[in-house]
Amino acid sequence: MTREITYIEAIAEALGEELERDDDVVLFGEDVEEFGGNFGETAGLHERFGSDRVRNTPLSEIGIAGMALGAAVGGIRPVAELQFADFAATAGDEVFNQIPKQPYVSGGRLSAPLTIFAPSGAGIGAGAQHSQSVHSWIGNVPGWVVVTATTPYDAKGLLKSSIRDDNPVFFLPHKMLSETKGEVPDEEYTLPLGESAVEREGEDVTVVATQVMFHRAKEAAADLDLDVELVNPRTFAPLDTDTIAESVEKTGHLVVVDETVERYGTQGYIANEIVENNFFSLDGPPKTIGVKDVPIPVSPVLEQEVLPSVERIKAGIESVF
């Protein structure tokens, strides 16, 4: 049996179920108690689990991320919230140099089973320091598992898996999807990390996309006279290229759409993996579509201009034929 819930409800359920299931799971961050998180993701959890398990922190991402690292090494499973993914940069050393490298430099003696929860993405007119998609930053540092969520189903299943995983996981919901609805099973479930999902089968072209870009690609596909196969990577690092390669083997064409900037973005990496390893599956060069290489502006007109639109995605898909 399934029911329809919103993306943010799916996240709150995942957090609630994991706190319930495992006493070692602890949730902390700015305003996670009565306030319930900026998007309502932690609503009701403080009331249910109390101040030991659901805790407000002072305003310092260095503290949040660095403590999560220590706490994880020390044997608990923190879910540490950053209010916006952009703030990963305010804990730069922790996020880029410490957390992802400790398991490695310790020769595997330490593990850091923590989850950083950080809403990402543009679309609400919040400006250049509140709207970035950071999975290319984070994915660039080996050691992080980087997970995104595209639907309520993904959000719940992947967040539960992230919390249970023994690696540091950077979990990136998209703030524009908070109120979107979707089917979620009644019974408990998790989704595997490190596996892409084929969300729509097609013969003509493989389109790879997540989050808002996935929904836009789906809309574009519905408008085209082409049989589009849609692949949702779900995990950006490590990336399941096998599923994408199999799809390209079938369709012969590849389009990658993502909300990271095009320069050194994830699009280029994904396309390169296929070009380098599956070149002869391709009937033509792949196409990559992303945010043009600018910070995200505030004005809604400018903001929509720099994000890949349904039209741009359509044109991109058509351009590979």
Next chain:
Amino acid sequence: MAIDEETSRGFLREMLRIRAFEDEIKTRFQEGEIPGFVHLDYGHEGTHVGMSQAMRDDDWLAVGGARLVGQYVAKGVPLGEVMAELYGKRGGSNKGYGGQMHVSDVDRKLYGHAATIGSGQNPAVGLAFAEEMKGTDNVAVTTIGDGGTSRGSFHTALVFASYWDLPVVFVIENNQWAISTPSSALSPDNLSDYGIPHKMPNESIDGSDVERVYETVSEAIERARNGEGPSVVESRVARLGPHFEGDKQTYRDETEFEEERALKDPVENYRERLLADGVVTEEELDDMLEAIHEEVQEAVEFARDSPDPDPETAYENVYRTPLYGQGEGS
């Protein structure tokens, strides 16, 4: 420090301007005319005005905390330019690129807010350093909320300012809340105590009293100007509104909130005080309000009439070109 009647009336006028402008912003936001989110300054008007009136036009203000609009206004940015920026229009101070959180105006020595709270203090120290290098006696004043003081960047800024003895005034606007987290949970008795280990002059004052803020910040600026280094001022205010428009404030005790509203409204208190002292009459006040109302309406008209930016301009301003060696300027 005696404050003459003309100055007092100026303080009141500026506070009323901020209040009226923000009331209008609130309505425009509710009507869906302003994108993104909006943080308003209710309760902070006295500290914004007292502080900026203590500054000279060529002193830098590096805006922090999350109460921003009142600071932009107090530093002299025309209301129309601020409003158009909130709308994301071409006539905005930043042509629609920056929005509420990034209004900056180099000509007015306004360094825009960093949307990451607490990232403005080290740049403020740098601004002070630049002034010193250029041999001016200008200073930098930088604001931060109670919440922002938990960040290492804030403490590093204190270390640097005192290490090079730079002309900076750190104003901590403690409104007792960082969204839902109370500042009473932070251990210093006064957040100005953070200046103690750096041996900086530090003082905690009632920031809802505009004159008190004016006097204290004036003294701190005077010291900075005379080469006596940085200071920390805690300006204690009440946040007489939500964190951002739409915040239901479930974490806040309603009775206490109402009490604060009755006791700590800087605009109301000062108006009553000046009326009681005969510094203004009801009539003068009405005239003042009418002029302000007109100015605010003009700002709204300006924002509405201002065109949307041309989508193509989204790609401008990322770099200044040509790059060195590519012709012009090299």
